[in-house]
Amino acid sequence: MKKLFVLAAAIALVGCAEKKPLTPEEQWHGYCKSVGNAARSIMLDRQNAIEKDKAIEHANKVEDATTKAFILDIIEHVYALPEADIKSDIEGAREKIRVAYTEKCIATPHKDMPDYKPF
Structure with missing residues (x-):
């Protein structure tokens, strides 16, 4: 029982450890993930x-x-797509646009991190 308590305490402390600061590239990838999620939401709105x-x-x-x-x-981009294309595979259309804009964002040159709220 005592070993179980020590193990649980060790796991709790690891969970509370400070996270290392993100590199600029990691920050940009996080931003681009939010851009992709926004694209998915915009597709959902269109649908x-x-x-x-x-x-x-x-x-x-x-x-x-x-x-x-x-x-x-x-x-x-989303509103230029034919309605039949976005409604024939609803989930697929959302995922396709999410991936496309995440990748487009990652490939975009940038100097500074945008001021944004994660989506």
Whole structure:
């Protein structure tokens, strides 16, 4: 019983250890994961008949220029797709756009980390 307590205490301490700071590349990858998740959400909105002008209105509230550019690009791309394509495989369309924009973001040159809230 005592060994079990010691093991549990050791696991708890490991869980509480400080995380190492992320490298700029790790931070960018985290940001790009959020961009991909935003693309998936925009596709979901399109599939649920949210109008493009409403999506643009919402995107224009984003203050960070890098994030706003990505979001507006995603909106243009998603709303240009034929409705039949986005509704024939609903989950597949969401996953495809998430992956595409995560990869596009990762491949985008950047200097500074955008100011964003993880999505």
